[in-house]
Amino acid sequence: MSAIFRLMRNKRLFILMIGLIVFIALMGFTLGRTRLTWPEKFxxxxxxxxxxxxxxxxxxxxxxxxxxxxxxxxxxxxxxxxxxxxxxxxxxxxxxxxxxxxxxxxxxxxxxxxxxxxDNYRYLAAQVVGSTSNPYEKTITVNLGSKNGIKPDMAVRTSDGLVGLVSKVKNFTSTVTLITNLDPSSSKGTPVSATFLSKPDSFGIIEYDEETKTLLMSKIEEKDKPADGDTVITSGLGSLFPKGIIIGTVRTSQVGDFGLTYTAAIEPAAKFEHLRDVFIIVVPEVDEP
Incomplete structure (x- = not known):
């Protein structure tokens, strides 16, 4: 039995030697050739x-x-x-x-x-920094005060028209009362005297009707009967407002005070709901003689 195993081992060694000899022979045979055999190609x-x-x-x-x-x-x-x-x-x-x-x-x-x-007026540009929501006290706050030369009773306007009057002044801010709160029949404010641009000699008083929420020009003489579309400006007479500032235009008019005068409803020129930039009007002081 042991002889058989030895023979098989010898056969494996013999086969391995034969394979090695064949491989060496093939290597030697292919050396120097440019063409390959079909097994090599395969x-x-x-x-x-x-x-x-x-x-x-x-x-x-x-x-x-x-x-x-x-x-x-x-x-x-x-x-x-x-x-x-x-x-x-x-x-x-x-x-x-x-x-x-x-x-x-x-x-x-x-x-x-x-x-x-x-004219000789000086205009100080100011920005609106606040407003009141109280319907009975229509005011705005601007960012100029006494440090900027602002004083009470200075008129305020926009590029469109009249806005109101400076009522309170602090160091760096001022309170402006709107013309819709300047009631000539009470102590709340100062009336605005007005005239028609086309009739410089006419006269009227601007007030605000709380019931109708309308700006009115009253006490217009019969000879100055207003027409729709007439431009209303400040007259500069009997009030603190400089002359020539546009207030608005006549929307409608009617007879008042026993038929002797007229009252006109005015469409304001200034846009009170969108106030951003205003001008505070500085009127030159007139030296007394």
Whole structure:
């Protein structure tokens, strides 16, 4: 039995030696040749096919990760683009707001220059910083006070028309009572004397009707019968308001006071619901003789 195992082991060794001799012979036989035998071709083709099969999935995986990297770069570029667009939009909004504000201030400046050529009044531009919600006390607060030369009883207007009168002054702010709260029949305020632009010699008193919520011009003489659309301005007589400030236009009129005078409903020129910038009128002081 042991002899058989030894023989088998010897046979394995013998076969291994024969295979080695054949391999060496083949190597020696193929050395220096440019053409391959069909077994060599078969081995090469088989190896190439296996290599191709293995290379394609590996290449696909590599391409996949490469594409993922490119997608990440594209996402970052898109994110930067979105941020740039958002910043541009915000800058455009700021630019439009600044442009509109500059245009508004230029118009206001143009107004003051025109008015300076018409009279000797000085106009201090102020911003509205507050208003009352009390319907019985219609006032606004502006950002100029005694430190800016503001005094009580100075008239206030916008570029459109008359707004009111300074009633209280602090160091850095002032309270302005609106003309809709200047009631000539009580101690709440000071009446506004007015005239028609087309009839400089006419006269009337501006008051506010709480019941109808309407600005009225009363005590108009019969000879100065108002017409719809007439422009009403301050007369500068008997009141603290400088002359020539637009108050509004006549909307309707009717006979009053026993048929001897007229009363006109006035459409205010100033937009009281949208007060942002106003002018405080500084009238030159006249030296007494």
């Amino acid at each position: 081995v090469n083709d088989a190896f190439g096919a296996v290599q191709g099969v293995l290379y394609r999935p590996v290449g696909a995986v590599a391409d996949f990760f490469h594409d993922l990297g490119r997608l990440s770069d594209v996402y970052k570029e898109n994110e930067q683009f979105r941020q740039t667009v958002a910043q541009y939009t915000q800058d455009q909004i700021r630019f439009n707001m600044l442009e509109a504000r500059n245009k508004e201030l230029e118009e206001l400046l143009g107004f003051t220059e025109r008015q300076k050529n018409m």
